Amino acid sequence: MIRARIIGCGAFLPDNIVTNDDLAKKVDTSDEWIRERTGIRQRHIARDGETTSDLAVAAGRAALADAGIDAGELDMVICATTTPDESFPATATIVQARLGMSRGAAFDVQAVCSGFIYGLALADSLIRTGAARTILLIGAETMSRLLDWTDRSTCVLFGDGAGAVVLQAHEGTGGNADQGVLNAKLFSDGRLHDMLYTDGGVSKTQTAGKLKMQGKEVFKHAVTNIAAAIQASLDDAGLTVDQIAWFVPHQANQRILDGTARKLNIDPSRVVSTVALHGNTSAASVPLALCTAVRDGRIKRGDLVLLEAMGGGFTWGAALIRW
Ligand code: UT7
Numbered sequence: 001m002i003r004a005r006i007i008g009c010g011a012f013l014p015d016n017i018v019t020n021d022d023l024a025k026k027v028d029t030s031d032e033w034i035r036e037r038t039g040i041r042q043r044h045i046a047r048d049g050e051t052t053s054d055l056a057v058a059a060g061r062a063a064l065a066d067a068g069i070d071a072g073e074l075d076m077v078i079c080a081t082t083t084p085d086e087s088f089p090a091t092a093t094i095v096q097a098r099l100g101m102s103r104g105a106a107f108d109v110q111a112v113c114s115g116f117i118y119g120l121a122l123a124d125s126l127i128r129t130g131a132a133r134t135i136l137l138i139g140a141e142t143m144s145r146l147l148d149w150t151d152r153s154t155c156v157l158f159g160d161g162a163g164a165v166v167l168q169a170h171e172g173t174g175g176n177a178d179q180g181v182l183n184a185k186l187f188s189d190g191r192l193h194d195m196l197y198t199d200g201g202v203s204k205t206q207t208a209g210k211l212k213m214q215g216k217e218v219f220k221h222a223v224t225n226i227a228a229a230i231q232a233s234l235d236d237a238g239l240t241v242d243q244i245a246w247f248v249p250h251q252a253n254q255r256i257l258d259g260t261a262r263k264l265n266i267d268p269s270r271v272v273s274t275v276a277l278h279g280n281t282s283a284a285s286v287p288l289a290l291c292t293a294v295r296d297g298r299i300k301r302g303d304l305v306l307l308e309a310m311g312g313g314f315t316w317g318a319a320l321i322r323w
Pocket of ligand 1: 028033034156214219222252253256
């Protein structure tokens, strides 16, 4: 059986750091409130003219270097983003050209904060069916462009960034001992649109709109849905929480990470948290956290790793990987 193995990862954050104190000069908020309610200490904000594809290319190059392969060996580039450079073409095609890749296919996936999990499920399917052998999957966002910078309840939560992985076909046995993606579980419920959306779009208003969120409601659904997605992934593999070495959650809010861990009896020391350093970077947050824990030596070859996310739509999901 063919498995999609992650052979490299990379990350990129814009150099412009905005602290909670910086934000307190613009809106009625404080470092204390933001830290207590979210765990966020700072976020990286793209400079004027710095686009999602700039961040995606940097993360993509880092992932290719880590994998030790050239862009010419890629069959596909998938970019998970809600903040494309342009309404069309797909940001992935801009990345494809900038990486010097002249063959294969490139396209975007739009599932907001769940985008990386959706992209991973897709990449895994494409590799397992033989449609592609090597795929660069990037989660890249400039969420700062969608924020209402006068709305303190949302503008303090998000940041910009990109994370990427290279997936490649490898022969496996079909069991849980295989390296690579073991399963991916995707969910959505479009009835919950009004809890997290933008009040504009190409077809509706001919503008990108601004992010609107009912924070408390999103919070409640997040803990419930993420816990259910993790359980679905574990059940599918016939595993229990104790057998997972590392949980790599979507980095939205430390309290959501803690609440989910409590609900499922997950040891908090096995949950990778980077939210303090970059806030919610939407589709980029899972690969940013994954890459951090791989680079600092926490995640080692052979470890079972469970990724999860939830975002606008609502969309949510989880993916189980043997690193
Ligand atoms: O991928 C999913 C993306 N979304 C999320 O992860 C968001 C999930 N939700 C949350 O993280 C939390 O609901 C928030 C962090 C957004 C808000 O925390 P909360 O504990 O639910 O606070 P709240 O909305 O109940 O607001 C409490 C108070 C309110 O004031 P009053 O009405 O009690 O006087 C808010 O106006 O805090 C006020 N507030 C703020 N105060 C200082 C809201 N935002 C701020 C702020 N600074 N930035």
